[in-house]
Amino acid sequence: MFKTKKELNRGFLHEQFRKLWAELFQFHDNGPNADELIKSLKVLELSDLLRPEIILVYSLEKFEPLYVSDNAEKALGYSVEELLKAKSFFFFKLLAFQQIAAPIKVAKWVRAFWALEKDIVNHPKKMETYLGGIRSKSTNGLSKTFLMRNSYIVGPNYELPKNVVFYFTDITHLFRGNFYWVLFRSIGLFKSYTKLHISGGSKRESNNLITTREKEILIQFSEGKSNKEIGDFLKITTGTVEKHRRNMLEKTGARDTTALIHFCKLCKIL
Secondary structure, three states: OOOOHHHHHHHHHHHHHHHHHHHHOOEEOOOOOHHHHHHHHHHHHHHOOOOOEEEEEEEOOOOEEEEEOOOHHHHHOOOHHHHHHOHHHHHHHHEOHHHOOHHHHHHHHHHHHHHHHOOOOOOOOEEEEEEEEEEEOOEOOEOOEEEEEEEEEOOOOOOEEOEEEEEEEEOOOOEOOOOOEEEEEEEOOOOEEEEEEEOOOOOOEEOOOOOHHHHHHHHHHHOOOOHHHHHHHHOOOHHHHHHHHHHHHHHHOEOOHHHHHHHHHHOOOO
8 A cells, every 4th residue: 555745754754753762862760660550540530531631651761652541532533552553653643744743853852951951950850841732633634732741750860761641631722823832841959940942933942931920910810800900910001911911822822811821720830
């Protein structure tokens, strides 16, 4: 059977990624045991059948899925068996064609981020990664958009754990735009450090998804205050409040302020 150009491109990028991954990262054993983790998550699924998130246990060492929650089939259009069978091709199978290079970019960004951390005395104990605007490959004519997140313990020499848990939250109805962003956060004993990369736009790199001033304003929005009330409270003009709000919507891809607040809560900004 002949393969399409898109299929060939997916295969080529997948092979490039596997080589890159093997070159860039080492792994440590100070992480969750996969079997115990999967057992706990199965219990969680049974106790919360309406959980909105897809849960994925992933081997970073082998770069393949070890467990996918049952609700994945309804959201993604593939059976759990198909997804597990994909092995290291998992993300390349799932992602929309325009985003199949994302895993390669993310791997490079993470490595570059860690290189910056080596110049900081406070070694990160934990890393968190958030990816907003990740779109699935169209199945049955439908494509969905997700916010994907995970956290993991960092080894003494910047090694990754062998196994991690990914959470996929469907944000199709909350996200607008054809781009994605990646937020990295390291958490150390004395300080945290963040870095944001946006796939499109003129300003692709910044130090956080939301600035300190924007966070102040967003907290007020989360309490149900109007632009005027926020302006009076922070002693700034209503126009300035609205400008900050629009900037936050543009950066995050949020459709409205409610979606923006939801994104920031999921990313532990609020």
